[in-house]
Amino acid sequence: MQLSEHILQTRGLSVYYGTKQAINDVTLNVARNRITAIIGPSGCGKSTLLRCFNRMNDLVPRSRITGQVLFEGQDLYAPDVDPTEIRYQIGMVFQRPNPFPKSIFENVAFGPKINGFRGNLNELVEKSLVRAALWEEVKDRVNASALALSGGQQQRLCIARALAVEPRVILMDEPCSSLDPIATLAIEDLMRELSQEYSIVIVTHNMQQAARVSDYTTFLMNVENRGGQLVEFGDTRQIFTNPKDERTEAYITGRFG
Amino acid sequence: MAIIAHPDFKRHMARRQWQGRAFHALCLMAVGVALAMLVLLLGYLIQQGVSRVSWDFINGFPSRNPDEAGIKAALLGSIYVVLIAAVVAFTLGVGAAVYLEEYASRNWRTRLVQINIANLAGVPSIVYGILGLEIFVRSLGLGRSVLAGGLTMGLLVLPIIIIAAQEAVRAVPRSVREGAYALGATRWQAIWHLVLPQALPGILTGVILAVSRALGETAPLIVMGALTFVPFAPDGPFSRFTVLPIQIFNWISRPQAGFHQAAAAGIIVLLILLLAMNAGAILLRNKFQRRPEA
């Protein structure tokens, strides 16, 4: 099969929570092995859009979508698709670090174990921690509780946990919003590193962050009462230096949001 | 400042402080009265019964002679009934709680079930006795056996465990579940590997409450026909049986003072059993509550 340059795509995607519409008619392409940032004022549906890519919104009662989400050209919402199968190919890192109340080792081993991994678990855990740039800090205490780590370490542990199931895409929902600036920079470096092998979609409310790390930027905004719409999509440099839409310009220059 | 200098303020302040002290004293008094009653009760029991507590008493069977009467049959009966009840109620209760919290959709039917579980917790225990008599003793043909008694008691404490388990399951943060789902866990895997282990201490708290309740209940077992004079230890699930509270009640209602002493001794044994079972559950809970070494 010829791989298209877009690993994820949405086609006219709208999402509703009950009767409330959260995003409206979003058509977006996510490039392979690149970092795509989603920015926009709070409540414009950034998380909602992100959570369509691994069908996490299925867990919200009374949520529904219209339109399509394609992963490698396949409809993610086709009736024969099992969401759990998608979720270990498309990993997710959350806004607040959410390590399990288990040891560092068990956190990383959790995904492989439940997905029936047969192989050298020690090796896999070490490799994942190395790739998440955490190994050096925890190699002497992998059996210690994950909850004893600092916030930045916990977030890197969550990244290692996601990497351990060998996903192709990593979704990140404001992964640095609860971290200090140093931990934030560590995660940003890590993202650049990971984008060699993975396709990354990051939601952020921090525009400098989007400008620093991403290759492409999507700007969403609430329009009327119909939820977030895609206002502009483009090269990150173009969006931040030469936005085409005046609402994008207003947002990135801090005039609203 | 002007306000502080105001004479009204000072007068109010004095009154407020006085009120605070009065309330403090009232609370202390309430605690004191409760404690005093407890000490009085324990003191009376010990004075009456402690001399009768001995291995012969624990290992003996009831007798017409008050000084020879022992409590073995009732003690074993109580232990069997409570263990059967705890196992049954734990299994069903955790299952029901997980279903209600994790699987059932939030609609009027679920709410109806929920309200009824809360109501069941308040149904007089004698009603459970009638239920047990009809279902276990008669329909299922278990007879007036220790198994039927345990199952009846299990039904009685089921709502307590369901409610405690539901609260414990609900208290597990959503972020933990989401973390598991995001790795491709099925609902069952998230529940089994993450939700239940984290909820277990809370569930065990419910078990402690349930065990205490089951140990003290008498009415349902009397209704379903537990005996009062049992000169043998239960030798299997279908054996006839009695329990401590019934035995104690039986002794208290005799005229001889010797039986009253035996009753006091029986209450001491009952209290010790209660404490031991609770301590066991608490130890278990602390074991699960401990986080991996930091």
Ligand SMILES: Nc1ncnc2c1ncn2[C@@H]1O[C@H](COP(=O)(O)OP(=O)(O)O)[C@@H](O)[C@H]1O
């Ligand atoms: N689980 C939910 N139930 C109902 N409404 C929701 C839910 N999650 C989000 N919403 C609503 O959808 C809109 C978009 O939310 P979200 O995607 O979280 O925005 P953002 O991440 O951009 O702040 C908001 O108006 C929010 O109130």
Ligand SMILES: [Mg+2]
């Ligand atoms: Mg969000």
